[in-house]
Amino acid sequence: MTAQLRSELRKMRSTRTNVGLLLGLVGVILFGVVAGSFGTEAELSLLDDQRELVGNGAFAAAFAALIGVLAMTSESRHGTIRATLVFTPARPLVVFAKVLASALVGIAFGALGAALALGAGVVTIRGHGHDVLLDSGDIGRLLLGTIVMAALWAALGVGVGGVLRNQVLTIVGLFGWVFVIETLLLRHLPDVGRYAPGAAGTAVTGDTVGDSTVDLLAPVTGGVLLAAYALVFVVAGAFVTSRRDIT
Amino acid sequence: MAPLTSPTIASLPDEVVVVDHLTKRFGRVLAVDDLSFRLETGSVTGFLGPNGAGKTTILRMLLGLVRPTSGTALVFGHPYREHSEPARRTGAVLEAADFHPGRSGREHLITLALAAGLPASRADEVLDVVGLTKAAGRGVKTYSLGMRQRLGLAAALLRNPDLLILDEPANGLDPEGVHWLRVFMRDFAAAGGTVLVSSHVLAEAALTVDRVVIIGRGRLMKIAELDELVDESATLERAFLELTPGSTV
Numbered sequence: 001m002t003a004q005l006r007s008e009l010r011k012m013r014s015t016r017t018n019v020g021l022l023l024g025l026v027g028v029i030l031f032g033v034v035a036g037s038f039g040t041e042a043e044l045s046l047l048d049d050q051r052e053l054v055g056n057g058a059f060a061a062a063f064a065a066l067i068g069v070l071a072m073t074s075e076s077r078h079g080t081i082r083a084t085l086v087f088t089p090a091r092p093l094v095v096f097a098k099v100l101a102s103a104l105v106g107i108a109f110g111a112l113g114a115a116l117a118l119g120a121g122v123v124t125i126r127g128h129g130h131d132v133l134l135d136s137g138d139i140g141r142l143l144l145g146t147i148v149m150a151a152l153w154a155a156l157g158v159g160v161g162g163v164l165r166n167q168v169l170t171i172v173g174l175f176g177w178v179f180v181i182e183t184l185l186l187r188h189l190p191d192v193g194r195y196a197p198g199a200a201g202t203a204v205t206g207d208t209v210g211d212s213t214v215d216l217l218a219p220v221t222g223g224v225l226l227a228a229y230a231l232v233f234v235v236a237g238a239f240v241t242s243r244r245d246i247t
Numbered sequence: 248m249a250p251l252t253s254p255t256i257a258s259l260p261d262e263v264v265v266v267d268h269l270t271k272r273f274g275r276v277l278a279v280d281d282l283s284f285r286l287e288t289g290s291v292t293g294f295l296g297p298n299g300a301g302k303t304t305i306l307r308m309l310l311g312l313v314r315p316t317s318g319t320a321l322v323f324g325h326p327y328r329e330h331s332e333p334a335r336r337t338g339a340v341l342e343a344a345d346f347h348p349g350r351s352g353r354e355h356l357i358t359l360a361l362a363a364g365l366p367a368s369r370a371d372e373v374l375d376v377v378g379l380t381k382a383a384g385r386g387v388k389t390y391s392l393g394m395r396q397r398l399g400l401a402a403a404l405l406r407n408p409d410l411l412i413l414d415e416p417a418n419g420l421d422p423e424g425v426h427w428l429r430v431f432m433r434d435f436a437a438a439g440g441t442v443l444v445s446s447h448v449l450a451e452a453a454l455t456v457d458r459v460v461i462i463g464r465g466r467l468m469k470i471a472e473l474d475e476l477v478d479e480s481a482t483l484e485r486a487f488l489e490l491t492p493g494s495t496v
Contacts, residue, residue, distance in 0.1 A: 007362035014354035015347055079345035080355075082312060083402055084338050087362045089311045089328040245273075246312035247304075 001097065003031070004088055008071065008101035017070060018105060025113055032056035033120040037128065041071045045130040051138060054121035057146045058205055060113025064106030064150035065174060067149055068157025071098045073167035092238040095162055095179045102154035110150030141219065145205030148223055153201060155230040162237020165166050165244075190214045200225040262324075263288050263410050263441045264309065271465075275383040278304045280465040283317070286443060288409075291436045293456035293473075294445040301465040302445045303341075304413050308311035310339055311444075322410060332363075338403030339412040343419060348388035352379055352398045353467045355387065360405050373401040379426075386484055392419025398484050399429075411435060413444040417451055429455045453483040 009231055036053045043049040072095070075081035082127055088094050118139060123134050157174065164170045178198035185193030192217055203222025216222065264286035268421055271279040279301045286292050296302050307313040308320040311327035320326065322337055330336075346355055356370035374383045382390065390398065396419055411432075417425050432442050432455055444449040446452045452459070459476060461468040468490040469476065476486050 003364040004362050007358050010358045010361055011350075011355070013352070014358065015349040074347065078347045079342055082341050082345050082349055083339075083359060084362070085312060086310050086337075086341075087359050089330070189368070243314075245307075245314055247307065 001091045001093060004093055005100055007088075008097045009104070012067075012071070012101055012105050014091065014166030017074075018038060018067060021063050021066060022109065022112075026062060026116060028059045028063075029056050029113055029117050030120055031067055032059060033117060037124045037209050044125055044128050045133075047133040048074075050121065050125055050130075050132065050134055054117045054134065054138075054142055055112070055205060056121070057110075057114035057117030057150060058149065058202065060110045060146055061149040061153040061201055062175075062178075063113070064102070064109050064232035065155040065157040066171070067105050068099070068102040068154040068159075069161045069167070069170050069174065070157075071102045071171050072158045072161030076078070076165050077167050085215050092178060092240045095234065095238040095241055099158045101181065103151040106150040106219045110147035111143065114146035118142060124168060141206045145219060145223075149201045149226070150187075152204075152223070152226045152230045156197065156226070156233055159230060159233025159235075159237040162241050163233065165240075185235050195225065197226055197229040200229070248376075262286070263322065265319070265321040265324075266309070267306070267319045267321075269305065269308060269320055270316045271301075271308060271313065272316045273483045278465050279308070282344075282462070282467050283318075284460050284467060284470050286441055288441050289439050290434055290457045291442040291444065291455060293448070293452040293463065294443055295447070295452060295487060296445075296462035296468075298447060300462045300491070302462055303414055304414055305462070306339075306341070306443070306445060306476075309412060310337070310341075318380060319442045327463075328417050329416065336406075336408055337412065338406065338408035339400040339414075340396070340403050340416050341398060341414050343392055345388040346395065346398065349386050351384050352387055352390065352394075352401075353383040355398065356402055356405065359402050363406055363413050365405060369405055373404045376404060393421055393424045396420055397424070400428075409440055409443075411440065411442045413442065415445055415447070416446055417446060425451060449460045449484045451489055453477070459483070461487060461490050 033056050036056065037044060044053070075084055084094060085091060097141055110196065122132055160174055161170045164173060182193060182196045182198040185196055186199060194214060199216055200222040203216035204219050206219050217225065262285050266282055266284050269282045271280055282305065294302055304313060308315050309322055309327060320355070323330070327337070353370050353374065357367045357371060360367060361367045371380070371383070374380045377400050379394060379401060381399050382394060385400065387395065396416055400416065404412070416429055420428060432444065436442055436457070444456065453473065456473055458470070458472045460470050467485070473483070477483055
């Protein structure tokens with residue numbers, strides 16, 4: 001397992017893909033914080049709006065999901081899966097090593113995303129002449145929640161990628177689900193929607209979903225539920241990967 | 248190019264590869280039909296057949312990538328996936344395109360070396376063997392087809408294998424590369440290694456292999472020492488065309 005994990009971590013840093021994702025994350029968070037501060041100058045004095053501003057760190061989870069998806073599906077796309085499985089025929093081991101490696105990189109993205117959103121948020125709030133009302137509880141929840149959410153989404157990305165195999169299909173499916181279907185669910189069937197993976201993940205940071213008034217799950221419940229989704233998809237991905245012919 | 252490191256062979260069983268009543272169906276297509284053959288140690292066997300004959304499917308079943316519908320495919324006495332460290336004894340080159348275009352040749356090899364529990368420095372040793380040291384730091388997208396074949400071969404050599412399974416390794420090689428590959432395979436077999444090399448380039452196969460396994464429509468057409476086959480039919484090409492009717496090669 002250690003050998004395969006080292007191999008997967010090396011794959012993570014031997015292309016420019018994850019550097020690109022990191023730059024993308026920085027850009028999205030800074031844009032989110034700056035955009036969130038415009039037109040709401042008065043409201044930035046309120047605690048809820050300050051929380052929402054630094055909550056932009058949660059974008060790290062979407063990037064972590066991409067890391068996981070790409071770790072799995074780029075091997076099918078470029079054919080490297082053949083050499084990988086000739087060297088390590090124990091296919092579940094390969095999938096689990098990808099889960100661990102993606103989760104570790106996801107944790108780094110989560111920590112960086114939360115710290116960046118917090119730093120940029122505080123500068124922005126002060127720049128508008130308001131006092132920062134966030135306390136250590138808010139900050140701890142933001143940091144820890146974002147890290148947990150990013151790690152779990154990275155694992156979920158590997159699992160879904162293992163089940164669907166096709167890179168474009170996986171990315172469109174995953175993001176279509178979270179940003180389109182879950183949005184509709186939360187709006188029209190909130191009692192179902194709050195149990196969906198995206199909403200469960202958002203609950204971990206104690207955030208609300210955009211401007212909706214849906215009550216999300218408690219952070220710990222959301223985290224456990226998201227972990228359960230991740231586990232189901234990782235096991236399914238390992239199973240499907242083990243069964244199929246690599247042609 | 249650097250001299251080869253000779254494979255280390257420790258008390259091999261005689262039969263390196265055993266294919267026994269092997270059959271594979273993809274849906275309604277019968278790709279491999281009740282095929283049996285055996286390979287002994289220290290030889291270069293040409294795996295010949297027209298395109299679509301099932302060569303690639305058979306090689307992938309030997310490597311545990313494709314699951315047989317029935318029958319067995321064994322390397323060193325066991326199905327590939329049941330060995331604890333299969334790559335230590337078996338190296339494979341399957342397709343010249345199997346690389347991430349943005350990853351350098353050296354990094355590609357390092358990811359595989361690490362998976363095999365080898366130090367990253369092993370990558371530089373095999374790069375030297377195949378003569379890719381200068382290009383090692385560049386992305387594979389800048390490599391010619393021949394360079395990709397060499398990189399694939401370098402990966403196959405990482406664990407100093409006793410058996411090499413090569414699927415059309417001469418594709419894209421220039422004449423110098425073809426000559427180098429031939430010498431490489433001969434030296435590998437002379438040191439006690441076993442090579443199973445598929446090809447549809449008969450002229451090249453005739454210069455390289457000791458024996459041929461000829462496949463047509465998923466079935467075994469002929470297994471013979473090259474010299475017997477050529478005695479019977481004057482040339483490998485004529486033997487091949489007689490054995491695989493309808494072939495366009």
